[in-house]
Amino acid sequence: MEDRVTALTDLDKRWLTEAVRLREEHAGPLEDQEANRRARQAGGDLPARIESRALWLAERDGMRSALQHWKQGARLALAALVVLAVLSGAGLALAALGDSLRPVNVFWALGSLLGLNLLLLLGWLLGFFFAGEQGASLGRLWLWLSEKFARDAQAAHLAPALLVMLQRQKLNRWLLGLLVHGLWLLALGTALVMLLILLATRRYGFVWETTILGADTFVALTQALGALPALLGFSVPDVAMIRASGDNQPALELARQAWAGWLLGVLLVYGIVPRLLLAALCLWRWRSGRARLRLDLKLPGYSQLRDVLMPSSERLGVNDAAPDALPQIVRGVGDAPSEGALLVGLELDDKRPWPPALPATVSNAGILDSRESRNKLLEQLSRFPPARLAIACDPRRSPDRGSLALLAELARNAGATRIWLLQAMPGQALDADRLGDWHQALEQLGLSYADSAPLNWLEHGHD
Known part of the structure; x- marks a missing residue:
């Protein structure tokens, strides 16, 4: 499908994007979960993601x-x-x-x-x-x-x-x-x-x-x-x-x-x-x-896609001004009982097999890739804070301010938190400088990290 899409001109792409918007306006929203996921994975600004989503839907539905x-x-x-x-x-x-x-x-x-x-x-x-x-x-x-x-x-x-x-x-x-x-x-x-x-x-x-x-x-x-x-x-x-x-x-x-x-x-x-x-x-x-044709992001059909295609953790990293210091983690579980262990992935590539095989005492919280999934997990953690929380991150992505703020917010709602910096998949390589940025940022946050699966720590509380 990708080869066929690249054959489209810029006018064709915007044309199909507008056609998908009109179709959804008249017939209601399309089933677009996979299209949204692919658009987020492709990256870029909001117009690029809207266009990527529309082209995938247009290919799927015959447009x-x-x-x-x-x-x-x-x-x-x-x-x-x-x-x-x-x-x-x-x-x-x-x-x-x-x-x-x-x-x-x-x-x-x-x-x-x-x-x-x-x-x-x-x-x-x-x-x-x-x-x-x-x-x-x-x-x-x-x-x-x-x-x-x-x-x-x-x-x-x-x-x-x-x-x-x-x-x-x-x-x-x-x-x-x-x-x-x-x-x-x-x-x-x-x-x-x-x-x-x-x-x-x-x-x-x-x-x-x-x-x-x-x-x-x-x-x-x-x-x-x-x-x-x-x-x-x-x-x-x-x-x-x-x-x-x-x-x-x-x-x-x-x-x-x-x-x-x-x-x-x-x-x-x-x-x-x-x-x-x-x-x-x-x-x-x-x-x-x-050559100057652009999508009108003020249209309802496009503005409603902002939260889906540009999760808040991403937008914070791009749009917000740099803070004087990274957020400090103050444990917020208080007297609420914390028990159990939880593993969650943060914006992981869909090509990576997930989740790994987990012990029976460790729960899988899925992958956070949208505002909805983030809010749902935060609400769950505020009511039932886990004793141990492991967050899997892909170090190929930059540690932007939005992602670090989300890590701090998750850590405040858990008894203990550890960051799992995933290894590169076969055929891929990690950027040493970017990995160093992750280490530096996590040390400033006061979060421990490891490049191997912290499954034993999740299950028993120690390595």
Whole structure:
């Protein structure tokens, strides 16, 4: 499973984490004891542990494979939209030039090529600046097609999780913007290529027609629209050509070429270039924003995991300021009778066989790896303090302040306490410096320690 998880991108990991949160929010908490234990064992800060827990649950419950199915469906949906864009672009070109049997009305052709594009572009800009959402219809179509193509029951929370995660970081506008502008760029690019093919293989005449406007209006409009394309080398009809086209005399060869160049230039400058620039902007903002995606730890589904994944003994060692001195052990058993012997492990690796074979008079208190288990044992010790308490610690871990404070608290509730510093398992090695830190810290606490099992001491009270 670990090899498959490493193949996930950072976005996939956060996506699955959000999907698991939504699933638990709607259907209730999942059975997650093993996932929590593995997350604590993996270590790291709280977001890393939440992510580790979610990935294990996603793998167990099939959401990991559902994500792959959903992404395959998304690619198929995108391919369908790409085909639609290509066909639409070819249709725009054919509608603009017609069958070459009749002269082409240049401004009608221009409206066919750019009219819908400019209207939707204006709508996108208005939605971007005023509504904060854009491309919603196309985005919903893409998500709907993705779910239809995925056909996986476990993918039900994936699309909502993606939207929630992106909306929280305001990245949905850039992703959908990239989709919208990319498809329009493809459609207009196809239209440009189709225009070149038609103009290269057919003879078209160009005219402009009007009933209420004068020739000067079309002259001014044509030259204004052709100013920017002219800077890129596209031809622009001169005044005589424009007026001649208005007289329904399209047969001049130079006029045909000038109008064809003008139409191509206007399509490129006012249709393709704006979409290209906006697509590049959306791509840049999407990539930069995606790298900053983080879990929102204030959400209830994540905040409730803090105590489970970050036991207080760990958090004390990381977050609290260093005390002037280590806690002093003052025996708190008082007049309460203390009897029996107890062995407990502190945050031991699950790969270590535990517990060892114990004498009949020695009880096993399990492994302390959470706030709940710690509080439960402390409550038990306060009511029934043992005469002898042995605490097994893994010296590969650093003796942080939280762990030492817990050892002192446990020792206060026992008649006598001894720390068992476990030997390394086969294939592992102990850090001599870290082991020395343990010795120094335990001596300051006044706790005795040994590197061999204190079973005889637990059973008889002496070695």
